[in-house]
Amino acid sequence: MNWASIQSFRTLCTKVTDELQKELSERQSNEDNSPKVKHISDTEITEALDELESVNAYLYSIEALMERIFDTKIANNIESKFKEIANELAPDPLNMDRLILNRLFHQTPDSPDKKNIN
16 A cells, blocks of 8 residues: 555545535435435444544554655665665565565655765
8 A cells, every 4th residue: 555545535535524424414404395305324323433533643644654654764775775684684686575666665755866974
């Protein structure tokens, strides 16, 4: 899971939460008016809202953790040690684990091709 997918899913959860809250409040204010067909019960909406709040809290935590990890600066010799161990863990360049590690190296803000501490 990457940063963009977390942010996208968090945005989607927020939008769905807003829509469900709006629908629930409209239902509560129009209780005595014409009965509409309810595809989702009030109980289901309330339970979904509780779950979505939990999901959003977890997503915020994951995002904060990722931000902290990517803000961490390491020296070039430590970066070299990471790459050395990555080669030992997944020596085949076409191995799925190796592809993931390579992608992570290129996404980090302090990778060797970017500004780095000496």
